Amino acid sequence: MRILRAATVTATVSALAVVAAGCGGGTGPGGAGSNNSPKTLTYWASNQGPNVEADKKILLPELKKFEKRTGIKVKLEVVPWPDLLNRILTATTSGQGPDVLNIGNTWSASLQATGALLPWDRKNFDAIGGRNRFVAPALGATGAPGKDPAAVPLYSLTYALYYNKQMFKDAGIAEPPATWDELITDGKKISKGGKWALGAEGGNLSNNIHQAFALGKQHGADFFDASGKPDFTSAGAVAAVKQYIDFMAKDKIIAPGNAEYGQNQSLQDFAKGRTAMVLWQAAASSFAAHGMKADEWGVVPVPVPSGAPGTGKQTNSMIAGINIAVFKNTDNLDGARKFVRFMTSDAEQRLLNKTYGAIPPVKAAQQDAAFRRPDTTVLRETLARSAQPLPQIADESQFETSVGTAIKDLFADAAAGHPVTTASVKARLTKAEQQMAK
Structure with missing residues (x-):
């Protein structure tokens, strides 16, 4: 899965909420999906594969299948x-959008606040087979708590710890780490x-x-506190960020050059044998694309202090993934x-999630053997037991920009x-919290 944030628009989401609540979204006159025909839909799919053309090759046969069954043609972008x-x-x-679209699940509450997306109330869920078909954790990343979801889970992902078997063997390490202390010891x-x-x-x-x-x-x-107010400078938040930066600053197990790395550069280093471990979502296809064989790497849950992932302080991943949404003003709601x-x-959940290396958020689809392999089992069990959604708040995108930049700056330091100290970490997070208030 690729969920890259568009930093230039993050501060705009909340401001648009009032505007968009009045005009909605969907396929108004002249819109991208405007057709006034029950036999046509426009679908914006997110780029899940290696490139846009690869996605078209994957999705177009499925859309033809849908057209054959329903008589509804889907225009794909x-x-x-x-x-x-x-x-x-x-x-x-503008009111000029598609009928159906994919969204990053961390955007759900932000886009929900615009009022442009169709709420998935009981009637709408019943139209797609019922809410109970979906795993509960994935539903937790579909909008603000207490409100009808703004979207439906499509592809689910979590983080895992991937490790190079030969590099561990060469260092005399018999087992991959289950705790952070073990990871640091092995890392040195x-x-x-x-x-x-x-x-x-x-840099990501x-x-x-x-x-x-x-x-x-x-x-x-x-x-964030219970009211949704930023709380970036709590003792726990500061300790968490410092722990992450200390892997480079204090423990010396991350290369200084990684401070500038962007999307997927850490995967290339891992596949080429430059690093022994990487924290990532469903990385098997990326490793293969870089020439790494499946038997050269292993995968285990992301470490936690106790060594046993679970809820609360044993959470070891955010819930990543893609949701599918409908613009409320579509001219073809039934379609x-x-x-x-x-x-x-x-x-379709079995086929598409298998193709993209994701985990189906639909319970029945998870029974497929493809999601019972050692690597997919780690992802599936993490989703079920120890992953939590990022804060489902309207300002989530701004949170990613402000705190994500603070961490980037600390890595640069x-x-x-x-020196990276508790005081310097808190100072960076204080600045990020102040940016959220503007």
Whole structure:
């Protein structure tokens, strides 16, 4: 899965809420999905595969299948992640958007606040086979608590710890780490002679947030209080961010160059044997694309202090993934619901999630053998037992930008050899909290 945040629009989401609530979204006159025909739908799919063309090859046969069954033709556009949020926000204000679209699940509450997306109340869920078909954790990343979801889970993902078997063997390490103390101990044995233990992407704001969130849970921090007010400077939040930066600054198990890494660069290093471990979502296909054989790597749950992942302070991943949504003002609501039902059917869930390396959020589809392999079992069990959704708040995107940038800056400090202290971490997070208030 690729969920890249469009930093230029993050501060715009809340401001658009009032505007979009009045005009809605969907396929008004002249819109991208405007057809006034019950026999046509426009679908914006997110770029899940190696490139846009690969997604078209995967999705077009399925859309033809839907057309044959229903008589409804689906006009597909695969939108790259860097463009998707901008495109959606423009559609919410102009009323010129698709009928159906994919969204990053961490955007659910932000887009819900615009009022442009169809609420999935009981009637709408019943139209696609019922809410109970979906696993509860995935439903937790579909909008603000206490409100009808703004979207339906489509592809689910979590983080895992991938490790290089040969590099562990060469360092005399028999088992992969289950706790952070073990990871640091193992990491110091590995980080020698130009090799490094752990890969990171200091320039990837989303990844920074994902790691800090899980560590924050382990330190008892939520980053927001019960009223939704930012709380970035709590003792737990500061400790979580410092722990992550210390892998480079203090423990010396992350290469200083990782401070500037962007999307997927840590995967390349891992596949080429430059680093022994990486924290990532469903990375098997990426490793293969870089020439790494499946028997060269292993996968285990992300470490937790006790060594046993679970709820609360044993949370070890955010709930990642893609949701599918419908613009409320679509001219073809019945067709849009039929399409969502098709995309979340047991058969399509098995096929598409298997193809993309994700975990089906539909319970029945998880019974397929593809989701019982050692690597997919770790992801599936993490989703069920120890993952939590990022804060479902309207300002979530701004949270990713402000705190993600603070972590980026702290990595830069560590790479430059500047001291990273509790005070310096708190100062960066204080600045991020102040930015949220503007």
